[in-house]
Amino acid sequence: MPQLLNLSRAARLVGETRVALQKKIKDGALSSFDGLVAAEDLLRLYPDIQFEDNTAFERVAQIKDRAFGKRVFERSLPDKEVLAARLTGLGKELAESRATLKRYKAIVDGLEKQIKVWDNGGAEIGAAAAALRMWMHQELAAGDAQAGSANLTIRDSFLRVMAAHVTIQPSGHEFFVEGADTLLEAALRGGLALNYGCSNGNCGQCKARVVSGQIMKVRPHDYVISEAEKAAGYALMCSNTAVTDVVIEAGEAQLASDIPLQHITAHVKSIEPMGDQMLLLHLQTPRNNRLRFLAGQNVMLQLGHSISAEFPVASCPCDDRNLQFHIRNTPGNHFADYVATQLKSGEMVAVEGPKGGFVLNEDSSRPLIFIAFGASFAPVKSLIEHAMALDTAESMQLYWVVSHEANLYFSNWLRAMADALDNFQYTPLVAGSDLETAAGRQKYLIDGLLQQIVDQHPALSDFDVYVAGSESLLDAAKKWLLAHGLPDTQLTMGMVR
Numbered sequence: 394m395p396q397l398l399n400l401s402r403a404a405r406l407v408g409e410t411r412v413a414l415q416k417k418i419k420d421g422a423l424s425s426f427d428g429l430v431a432a433e434d435l436l437r438l439y440p441d442i443q444f445e446d447n448t449a450f451e452r453v454a455q456i457k458d459r460a461f462g463k464r465v466f467e468r469s470l471p472d473k474e475v476l477a478a479r480l481t482g483l484g485k486e487l488a489e490s491r492a493t494l495k496r497y498k499a500i501v502d503g504l505e506k507q508i509k510v511w512d513n514g515g516a517e518i519g520a521a522a523a524a525l526r527m528w529m530h531q532e533l534a535a536g537d538a539q540a541g542s543a544n545l546t547i548r549d550s551f552l553r554v555m556a557a558h559v560t561i562q563p564s565g566h567e568f569f570v571e572g573a574d575t576l577l578e579a580a581l582r583g584g585l586a587l588n589y590g591c592s593n594g595n596c597g598q599c600k601a602r603v604v605s606g607q608i609m610k611v612r613p614h615d616y617v618i619s620e621a622e623k624a625a626g627y628a629l630m631c632s633n634t635a636v637t638d639v640v641i642e643a644g645e646a647q648l649a650s651d652i653p654l655q656h657i658t659a660h661v662k663s664i665e666p667m668g669d670q671m672l673l674l675h676l677q678t679p680r681n682n683r684l685r686f687l688a689g690q691n692v693m694l695q696l697g698h699s700i701s702a703e704f705p706v707a708s709c710p711c712d713d714r715n716l717q718f719h720i721r722n723t724p725g726n727h728f729a730d731y732v733a734t735q736l737k738s739g740e741m742v743a744v745e746g747p748k749g750g751f752v753l754n755e756d757s758s759r760p761l762i763f764i765a766f767g768a769s770f771a772p773v774k775s776l777i778e779h780a781m782a783l784d785t786a787e788s789m790q791l792y793w794v795v796s797h798e799a800n801l802y803f804s805n806w807l808r809a810m811a812d813a814l815d816n817f818q819y820t821p822l823v824a825g826s827d828l829e830t831a832a833g834r835q836k837y838l839i840d841g842l843l844q845q846i847v848d849q850h851p852a853l854s855d856f857d858v859y860v861a862g863s864e865s866l867l868d869a870a871k872k873w874l875l876a877h878g879l880p881d882t883q884l885t886m887g888m889v890r
């Protein structure tokens with residue numbers, strides 16, 4: 394019977410992304426049975442995998458670490474009790490396998506003896522015995538030659554000790570639980586919008602049913618789960634981690650309207666300049682009162698009593714404690730002026746949100762095109778990080794359009810991502826003229842940029858397109874994209890003032 398692996402595990406084993414394997418299945422290069430792939434097929438497709446070499450996987454992991462901030466992807470060993478439970482499970486499997494092997498060896502030895510007896514049973518029986526012996530030795534030798542398959546099993550066992558795989562019902566979404574993460578933390582890192590509230594064991598909103606597999610409580614909680622609920626398999630995702638691969642039945646936000654409006658007070662972690670005009674404002678929420686939002690959404694920030702403004706969150710919901718904002722420091726912008734000159738680390742900022750529907754269509758597997766105008770890059774960055782965490786988009790192409798080169802304040806990050814990830818391309822475009830004027834829009838936006846996109850992607854209807862910018866730029870872009878074959882339902886626009 395072939396050894397079957399789910400796609401997420403298979404991708405980890407060969408150091409690929411899930412989406413790259415999905416493409417190979419789509420192209421017919423790799424067979425799949427009910428979403429599973431055979432270890433033998435995987436080895437045929439990747440004959441040169443070095444099982445001790447994690448370079449490819451680590452390279453992508455490192456670039457993601459750098460991109461999302463080390464605090465998000467701090468890799469550490471699982472909790473020691475979880476590690477002990479996983480090793481005990483593995484030890485049990487090993488003991489059972491040994492016992493089975495011993496049994497088979499005894500059967501093979503017995504068969505050898507029996508064949509020897511048949512050797513003396515006349516010409517016909519002797520020939521049949523010789524043929525049987527030869528077949529048996531060939532099969533045993535073939536088993537010895539499958540070293541690659543054995544290595545795959547060893548590596549798979551190692552990965553199982555380090556990370557447990559989780560499947561959510563009914564959506565079928567999947568994620569891995571690594572390090573000392575709870576199920577909720579791991580799901581958020583995997584880009585999933587599981588239902589939750591306090592993240593701290595108080596509200597019960599993250600309650601979910603464990604359908605199969607073993608979980609373990611790693612954080613205390615005050616919320617009381619009744620005995621009947623416990624018996625039915627219910628547990629808090631913010632207090633438990635996965636010991637083995639598990640299947641859970643849990644609610645997930647599908648739409649922006651599924652996330653409630655929240656009022657949170659966060660403190661200023663840092664304020665840093667980015668280029669000449671931009672400020673990076675980093676807020677951190679309390680551990681037990683985080684902001685639940687979808688990538689691409691906005692929040693209202695209030696400084697003191699009288700200064701407030703709405704901004705897109707530039708960071709990813711996979712790190713719901715650390716919220717980043719890109720603030721344009723232009724003359725006459727009171728909010729930016731206050732942030733630049735008066736706001737200090739440790740001070741409190743009121744956050745109200747999330748708001749807005751500039752979010753990813755997660756039901757679609759079409760390749761993605763992002764077009765960001767100027768400082769509207771912030772929500773697009775959040776969408777890109779989220780799409781990377783989900784690992785479902787076949788490809789992502791970002792066009793970042795600015796008036797002047799100095800405004801490409803995040804280019805190094807984007808170039809590093811494009812170098813590290815095969816499915817992400819970045820094209821910076823410098824207009825050299827003011828895109829907010831009608832003449833500038835016509836000259837550069839319509840005649841230059843949009844034509845360039847269509848030249849590169851003639852079948853626009855194959856893509857989902859996300860555009861963020863000012864109202865006038867969005868209007869111009871929308872008219873042109875729809876006139877060139879992009880269906881209305883595949884265009885999502887986010888207005889940033």
Ligand code: FES
Pocket residue numbers: 589590591592593594595596597598599600616629630631632
């Ligand atoms: S999120 Fe509140 S108890 Fe888990």
